[in-house]
Amino acid sequence: MNRLISCCLLMLTGTALLTGTASAAEPASCKNVRLGVVNWTDVIATSAMTQVLLDDLGYSVKQTSASQQIIFAGIRDQRLDMFLGYWNPLMTQTITPFVEQKQVRVLAEPSLKDARATLAVPTYLADKGLKSFADIAKFKKELGGKIYGIEPGSGANTQIKDMIAKNRFGLGDFQLVESSEAGMLSAVTRAVKRNEAIVFFGWAPHPMNVNQDMTYLSGSEDALGPNEGMATVWTVTAPDYASRCPNVDKLLGNLTFTAADESRMMQPLLEHKDAFDSARQWLKDHPQDRQRWLQGVTTFDGKPAA
Numbered sequence: 001m002n003r004l005i006s007c008c009l010l011m012l013t014g015t016a017l018l019t020g021t022a023s024a025a026e027p028a029s030c031k032n033v034r035l036g037v038v039n040w041t042d043v044i045a046t047s048a049m050t051q052v053l054l055d056d057l058g059y060s061v062k063q064t065s066a067s068q069q070i071i072f073a074g075i076r077d078q079r080l081d082m083f084l085g086y087w088n089p090l091m092t093q094t095i096t097p098f099v100e101q102k103q104v105r106v107l108a109e110p111s112l113k114d115a116r117a118t119l120a121v122p123t124y125l126a127d128k129g130l131k132s133f134a135d136i137a138k139f140k141k142e143l144g145g146k147i148y149g150i151e152p153g154s155g156a157n158t159q160i161k162d163m164i165a166k167n168r169f170g171l172g173d174f175q176l177v178e179s180s181e182a183g184m185l186s187a188v189t190r191a192v193k194r195n196e197a198i199v200f201f202g203w204a205p206h207p208m209n210v211n212q213d214m215t216y217l218s219g220s221e222d223a224l225g226p227n228e229g230m231a232t233v234w235t236v237t238a239p240d241y242a243s244r245c246p247n248v249d250k251l252l253g254n255l256t257f258t259a260a261d262e263s264r265m266m267q268p269l270l271e272h273k274d275a276f277d278s279a280r281q282w283l284k285d286h287p288q289d290r291q292r293w294l295q296g297v298t299t300f301d302g303k304p305a306a
Contacts, residue, residue, distance in 0.1 A: 038066070047084050047275075082237045088231060105241065125197050
């Protein structure tokens, strides 16, 4: 009998230990999450969503806004933990040295599978014949010899500059106007109001696809990526982050989106609404997303997230 009792006590003790391990809090070092953010509306929206979820789980998130190069270097130098906006292939040239040196880690699956990024024009300009990359040079006078890009140092700008430097599609005499997402969109809006010609860097997900009657150019010959600019978006972390902070890493792996949903998440931000308030409203209106994203995730102190 005593042997039986001892056996049962050992089994109960083992069960308790296993349960404690499964729901154990993450190390204190994981509580402070350092998130790099580029100033693109899609990345701002998904980063805000991530921060709201982590705040609710008991973490403390600090966002740092910087260029993609600085963010990758920040992860390498252990000043940042993660980045939710690696666009492949647009940023691939930038991130490749960090990946090859194993200074950053790209998650196994993309957070967004149906993205797109390439040159675009207002549809009225496409109707006049500017439908492909080869057509741009034909409209040089109307375009003022300019192509409108985004922030300096971005992968998109690098690839456009490369096209110009190599005189691809006869663009050798063109100038890339480097600005920001907001600056570029303002230039497009002005051109549309005046019914003027403009070629600009466009992408989806983004409300521009709804707010502007725009046409993506064909015939890129992979200049801005294969399949006429079709892209995927990935989350990047420190190389050892999954082993150090598995709970946060589990959440990051769960955070997948569609281009249509992200475009809707981004719309309030273009209307100058707060990104965090917009994220909270989305979670309130879409409880199925919250449930999906928190599947298998716990709070910082080890309690079920649900």
